[in-house]
Amino acid sequence: MKSNLIAYCGLNCEECEAYIATINNDDKLREKVAKEWSIANEVVIAKEMINCEGCRANGKRFPFCDKMCPIRLCGIAKEVETCGDCEKLKTCEKLKMVTDHNDNALDNLLKK
Ligand code: SF4
Numbered sequence: 001m002k003s004n005l006i007a008y009c010g011l012n013c014e015e016c017e018a019y020i021a022t023i024n025n026d027d028k029l030r031e032k033v034a035k036e037w038s039i040a041n042e043v044v045i046a047k048e049m050i051n052c053e054g055c056r057a058n059g060k061r062f063p064f065c066d067k068m069c070p071i072r073l074c075g076i077a078k079e080v081e082t083c084g085d086c087e088k089l090k091t092c093e094k095l096k097m098v099t100d101h102n103d104n105a106l107d108n109l110l111k112k
Pocket residue numbers: 007011012013014016017018019052053054055056061062065
């Protein structure tokens with residue numbers, strides 16, 4: 001069984017600055033993450049939105065990851081533990097949006 005801090009897509013939520021800001025209740029880091037993610041995604045992200053205990057954990061989640069991430073929504077609908085358990089692991093276009101840019105994500109999904 002995978003750590004519940006490995007997201008459906010294979011990203012390690014433990015390394016995500018939103019997660020780190022949340023567990024340390026670090027408002028300065030929340031502010032930095034909100035600024036960087038606003039620029040990167042061309043949307044306004046307020047520092048109050050930077051509260052996330054992980055993609056698959058029970059707890060608070062960043063609004064995009066909670067309600068909009070197509071990979072998380074698909075994983076939930078397919079009732080897989082992560083995309084690592086899905087037969088489309090190597091071919092899924094949605095998943096490639098993450099794994100094409102992050103080698104660790106695929107490694108995390110392949111690890112049992
Ligand atoms: S689910 Fe939360 S901790 Fe995981 S990548 Fe998304 S924002 Fe970061």
